[in-house]
Every structure is written in structure tokens, then in C-alpha cells.
Amino acid sequence: MKVLSVVGARPQFVKLAPVSRALRAAGADHVVVHTGQHYDARMSDVFFDDLAIPAPDVHLGVGSGSHGFQTGRMLVELDPVLEQHNPDWVLVYGDTNTTIAAALAAVKLHLPVAHLEAGLRSWNRQMPEEHNRVLTDHASDLLLAPTALGMANLVREGLADRSVEVGDVMADICLRVRDLVAGTRPAAVRAQVGDGDYVLATLHRPANTDDQGRLRGVIGALQAFEVPVLLAAHPRLVSRAQGAGIELEGGAVRTLPPLAYPDMVAALVGAAAVVTDSGGLQKEAFLLGTPCTTLRTETEWPETLQGGWNVLLPGEPSELGDLALRRPPAERIGHPYGEGHASEAVVQALTSR
Ligand code: UD1
Numbered sequence: 001m002k003v004l005s006v007v008g009a010r011p012q013f014v015k016l017a018p019v020s021r022a023l024r025a026a027g028a029d030h031v032v033v034h035t036g037q038h039y040d041a042r043m044s045d046v047f048f049d050d051l052a053i054p055a056p057d058v059h060l061g062v063g064s065g066s067h068g069f070q071t072g073r074m075l076v077e078l079d080p081v082l083e084q085h086n087p088d089w090v091l092v093y094g095d096t097n098t099t100i101a102a103a104l105a106a107v108k109l110h111l112p113v114a115h116l117e118a119g120l121r122s123w124n125r126q127m128p129e130e131h132n133r134v135l136t137d138h139a140s141d142l143l144l145a146p147t148a149l150g151m152a153n154l155v156r157e158g159l160a161d162r163s164v165e166v167g168d169v170m171a172d173i174c175l176r177v178r179d180l181v182a183g184t185r186p187a188a189v190r191a192q193v194g195d196g197d198y199v200l201a202t203l204h205r206p207a208n209t210d211d212q213g214r215l216r217g218v219i220g221a222l223q224a225f226e227v228p229v230l231l232a233a234h235p236r237l238v239s240r241a242q243g244a245g246i247e248l249e250g251g252a253v254r255t256l257p258p259l260a261y262p263d264m265v266a267a268l269v270g271a272a273a274v275v276t277d278s279g280g281l282q283k284e285a286f287l288l289g290t291p292c293t294t295l296r297t298e299t300e301w302p303e304t305l306q307g308g309w310n311v312l313l314p315g316e317p318s319e320l321g322d323l324a325l326r327r328p329p330a331e332r333i334g335h336p337y338g339e340g341h342a343s344e345a346v347v348q349a350l351t352s353r
Contacts, residue, residue, distance in 0.1 A: 004087035008035030008098030013047035018172040022343035035098045036061040046260040074101035095129035103136040118143035119150030120300040166345035167338025175340045186263035200271040204234035212244040221317035223251030232256045273324045293324045303336035
């Protein structure tokens with residue numbers, strides 16, 4: 001079996017790691033194409049190095065741009081690569097512009113497409129990721145749902161015969177790396193707070209970064225915390241804050257560069273609480289047992305809301321300080337994201353079809 005994975009953005013490298021490992025173990029021929037959507041070393045290369053992913057076979061070097069420009073360039077560049085490799089499956093991951101571009105390029109060449117992390121919905125049509133998810137699901141031949149809820153969404157949309165629930169590959173990698181970094185504290189965290197308490201924060205969604213009033217409010221609320229807030233700053237946040245004349249550092253907030261994956265997992269384990277607008281981080285916080293506050297109106301991962309482990313804060317960020325440091329009232333129950341074996345189920349689903 002020959003599988004061609006197309007990845008390009010940070011969360012996709014994380015998902016690729018366990019899938020690449022499982023494909024290797026099954027003796028499959030695996031070609032990795034990197035679109036270049038993320039290109040800073042801290043947003044890309046470190047994930048390949050730290051997670052022992054073989055270097056991409058093809059790098060398209062597409063880079064940043066408007067959604068149409070970026071997606072269109074990927075389409076142009078992908079055509080000859082897909083034709084040359086002619087795989088049994090084109091495997092696409094998650095909900096980024098890389099995902100939709102690869103799915104579209106493949107269906108137009110009549111190559112079978114499998115969508116990993118299918119069926120998630122935010123029901124928010126303002127999010128670029130929501131367009132990417134829905135369109136990719138309906139274009140794909142095999143839909144690999146990470147959760148029962150994702151599977152139910154696909155059934156409701158008439159996609160049952162193409163769908164299979166496999167579990168969440170992010171749980172595979174998160175739980176494995178948790179065990180590897182147990183008992184450690186990243187140097188970047190130690191340099192800021194020593195062995196002390198801290199809140200970990202990230203912010204990169206356009207809804208938070210591109211609205212100056214909202215960004216100012218959120219940064220102000222973080223700066224007013226009583227415990228240090230370590231803000232791992234995505235390049236979009238840094239550039240939008242600079243453009244708006246907003247100082248990220250100040251009060252409780254100290255910035256960190258984007259963290260490598262093992263450092264992120266260790267930083268999450270050690271944090272008193274997490275404040276984020278990232279989908280992946282909400283789920284990792286849940287898996288690792290750190291209370292999370294999500295600065296969004298909705299989540300694609302509603303399983304994290306159980307027991308109060310994740311709370312959505314769409315409104316006034318002035319409430320953030322009290323909310324973030326709550327203790328969840330109930331324990332987490334069950335394993336909504338699986339127990340760390342989803343990548344084997346993905347390989348099984350690809351092989352058996
Ligand atoms: C993308 C995904 C988002 C995902 C996020 C993870 C889409 C529509 N969005 O958002 O779903 O949660 O990745 O990080 O695909 N930049 C750099 N260096 C880089 C990459 C980006 O400086 O290596 C800057 C550029 O100014 C760029 C901006 O960040 O314009 C945004 O990057 P882009 O890839 O368009 O989207 P993300 O916000 O990263």
C-alpha cells in the first residue's frame with residue numbers, strides 16, 4: 001500500500017507523527033509532502049526533529065498569503081506531485097488550507113482521499129477551518145472520525161458508508177510524549193518562573209488576533225492575573241499586536257517563542273491552568289488533566305467541556321482571571337479520544353479498503 005500524506009501546518013505535523021510510525025510498522029510505502037504553509041523552524045522543522053518524523057519527501061514552499069492565494073498555489077504545486085507518485089491513498093489531516101487544497105487536488109485526479117479528523121463541526125461559518133472541514137469531508141472517499149460525535153455528524157450528513165470511527169491520533173502522541181517528558185520542566189518555562197506556578201496561554205485565531213479591541217481586552221485581562229502567565233506567541237499574534245501597537249509583555253504576562261511539542265506537553269502538565277483559542281491545546285489540556293479556558297464561542301471538541309475541565313469564554317475577557325484558576329467540580333470520565341491506539345486503527349482502515 002502506498003500512502004501519500006500532505007501536511008503543512010503545525011498541528012498536522014503532530015498528527016503525522018503517530019500515523020507515520022504506524023504506517024512504518026505496517027510496512028507501507030509512505031510519501032510525505034509538506035506544502036510549506038508553516039515555514040519558520042519553530043513552527044515546522046522542530047516537530048519533524050523532536051517527533052522522529054522522516055524529513056518530507058517533497059517540499060512545495062508555498063508560504064503565507066490570503067486564503068485564496070495560499071490554497072490556489074498549493075493546488076498548482078500539488079498536481080504534478082500527485083501524478084508522479086500515484087498513491088493508493090492521499091491522506092489529508094485536520095482543517096487547514098493545506099487540508100482542503102490536498103483533498104481537492106486529489107479528487108480532481110481521481111485519487112482516493114482519506115480525511116483524518118473527519119466529522120468535526122464548530123457550526124461557525126465565519127471560521128476558515130469550518131469551510132475546510134465540511135468541504136474536505138464531502139470530497140473524501142474515506143472519513144476517519146476521531147470521536148463518536150464526529151461520526152454522528154458524518155452520519156447526519158449522509159456520509160455513513162464512507163465513515164469509520166478510529167479514535168484520535170493526537171491522543172496517541174500526547175500520551176506517549178507525556179510519559180517521555182514526565183518529571184521535567186522546559187528550560188523556557190524554568191527561565192521565567194523557576195519551579196513556581198504559572199498559567200500557560202496561546203492565542204492565534206483571527207477572531208481574537210485580528211480585532212484590535214478584542215486583542216487589547218484579552219491581553220489586558222492576561223496581564224492582570226495574579227500568577228505569571230506564559231504566553232507562547234504564534235507569529236500571527238506577534239505581527240497583529242505589533243501592528244496594533246499592543247505590548248504583549250507587561251503585568252503578569254511573559255512571552256515565550258512557539259514551543260516544540262515535547263516542551264508544550266511538559267508546559268501543559270506543569271501549568272495551573274491553560275487559556276487558549278487552539279483546538280489541539282484544549283484537547284491536550286483535557287488529556288493531561290489541566291483546566292482550560294477557551295476564548296471562543298464554540299468548540300469542535302465538546303467532550304472537553306465535561307466536568308468543567310474546559311470552559312468557553314466568548315464574551316468579556318475581564319472575567320478571565322477568576323474563571324481560569326477554578327478547580328473543575330468533577331472528574332473526567334471515560335476516554336472520549338481513545339486510549340492511544342488510533343493510528344493503528346487508521347492504518348487498518350486504509351488497508352482494508
Ligand atoms: C493555521 C490554520 C489553523 C491552525 C493554525 C495552527 C488555516 C486556515 N489555518 O493558522 O487552522 O490552527 O495554522 O498554527 O489553515 N506565519 C509565520 N511563520 C510561519 C507561519 C505563519 O510568520 O511559519 C505568519 C504569517 O504572517 C502568516 C500568519 O502567520 O500570514 C498566519 O499563518 P497561516 O498559515 O495563514 O495561518 P495560521 O494562523 O497559522
